[in-house]
Amino acid sequence: MRYMWIPHTDTVVVVTCDPIDEATPAPPSISAAADLAAAQPLRELLVKASKERGKRVSARDVSGMNFAQLRDALLALAPLDREHVIAVNNAEASYWKSAQGFRVDWSDKLLGFDCGGQQWVSEVVMPCGTLTAPDKRDLQYMDELLAMIEATDLPTPAPIEQRWTRRSRARMSPAHSEGDHDLHSWVGIIMYLPTADDEQRAAITKRFWEYNALCRERLWPKFGCHQHWAKIELPDDEAELQRMRKRLAERFPLDELRAVKRKFDPRGVLGNELIDTLLLADEQLPPRAQQTTD
Numbered sequence: 001m002r003y004m005w006i007p008h009t010d011t012v013v014v015v016t017c018d019p020i021d022e023a024t025p026a027p028p029s030i031s032a033a034a035d036l037a038a039a040q041p042l043r044e045l046l047v048k049a050s051k052e053r054g055k056r057v058s059a060r061d062v063s064g065m066n067f068a069q070l071r072d073a074l075l076a077l078a079p080l081d082r083e084h085v086i087a088v089n090n091a092e093a094s095y096w097k098s099a100q101g102f103r104v105d106w107s108d109k110l111l112g113f114d115c116g117g118q119q120w121v122s123e124v125v126m127p128c129g130t131l132t133a134p135d136k137r138d139l140q141y142m143d144e145l146l147a148m149i150e151a152t153d154l155p156t157p158a159p160i161e162q163r164w165t166r167r168s169r170a171r172m173s174p175a176h177s178e179g180d181h182d183l184h185s186w187v188g189i190i191m192y193l194p195t196a197d198d199e200q201r202a203a204i205t206k207r208f209w210e211y212n213a214l215c216r217e218r219l220w221p222k223f224g225c226h227q228h229w230a231k232i233e234l235p236d237d238e239a240e241l242q243r244m245r246k247r248l249a250e251r252f253p254l255d256e257l258r259a260v261k262r263k264f265d266p267r268g269v270l271g272n273e274l275i276d277t278l279l280l281a282d283e284q285l286p287p288r289a290q291q292t293t294d
Contacts, residue, residue: 004096004159005142007149008086011093020104024128030101035067038098041091042070042198049077049084059225059292067095068116075157079204085155092158110234116192120208122215123161123188130181131166138162138185141223145187148218154211160186171253174226186228226251234274245281254279 004013020026043062050057055077062070078084103110129135142162149156167182168175168254175184191208193201219225226247234239250256258280261271268276 002161002163003142005146005160006089006093006096007146007156007157007160008089009093009158011096011213013096017107017110026104027102029103030099031103032099034101035099037066038095039065039067039070041094042067042074042088045087045091046070046074048075049074049087053077058223067092067099071157072116072192072194075192077194079194079200080155081157081208082153085157089158115190116194118189118193120193120205121188121231122208122212123186123231124215124220124226125165125184125186125228126223126225127177128164128177128183128185130183132181132182137223138164138187141185141187141219141225144219145215146209148214152214154207154214155191156211157190157192161190162186168225172229172257174228174251187225188228188231232278241277245278248278 001014001016004015006013014152033187043059043065044262045055046062046065047059047271062073065073071088074091075085126137126141128138145160156220165175165184165186167177167184170176175186177184189202189211191211193204195204235244261268261280265271271280
């Protein structure tokens with residue numbers, strides 16, 4: 001199960017993936033035609049917003065566009081205009097209300113969520129009690145995140161994705177804990193890159209890192225959050241890099257990791273700039289250009 005929170009609206013999309021009992025008839029799937037019709041608020045907004053910006057887009061031009069294509073096209077018109085992004089979010093909320101239903105198929109044939117084109121994403125995980133006694137800090141985090149967004153001028157597109165997992169036994173997992181029934185919640189924020197214009201992409205990137213910095217400073221320490229390993233980016237600022245290294249050293253058994261690395265990978269073949277910079281900063285690694293895989 002996951003939630004997809006839509007900022008500046010009262011809409012939370014709840015998505016569940018449930019096994020079908022072969023003895024029970026499957027619920028009817030939402031048709032492609034119904035899904036296409038549900039996106040009509042996005043089409044209408046795209047035609048209207050394009051006209052307001054001096055672009056000629058007709059209803060016929062957008063008639064065959066699906067939800068993700070429409071959202072990308074809408075955001076491309078003014079990706080950093082907060083009021084425009086809020087209008088897009090409201091149109092998206094209308095879409096989800098009309099598109100709710102079932103899709104039935106093998107799990108490898110169902111796309112859980114079409115998140116569109118290129119994007120910046122940051123995702124963190126936090127402990128939130130146990131399966132039998134959740135502490136509700138996951139929802140408190142969302143309350144504070146949404147309130148923070150409302151109080152800023154940040155353009156915050158949808159969704160803010162929230163999901164849950166049980167604990168991981170892997171000691172380098174950000175969701176590692178000791179209790180078998182421990183519960184963890186993951187929250188991901190997003191900004192899209194719907195344009196090929198380098199200057200505009202750089203401006204979106206700058207705003208995304210401002211968004212991420214607010215979360216890092218105001219929420220992560222309070223809720224014990226740590227980043228998804230695949231969503232970490234090396235900071236440009238040296239002071240922030242040192243803070244990141246300190247945070248990781250406090251959370252993960254880096255001395256043990258380094259010892260294992262020295263034993264099994266003394267030449268640093270199984271590494272990369274990100275891992276070496278964040279986790280192995282005190283190690284004397286060979287120059288990467290000299291590493292081989294013989």
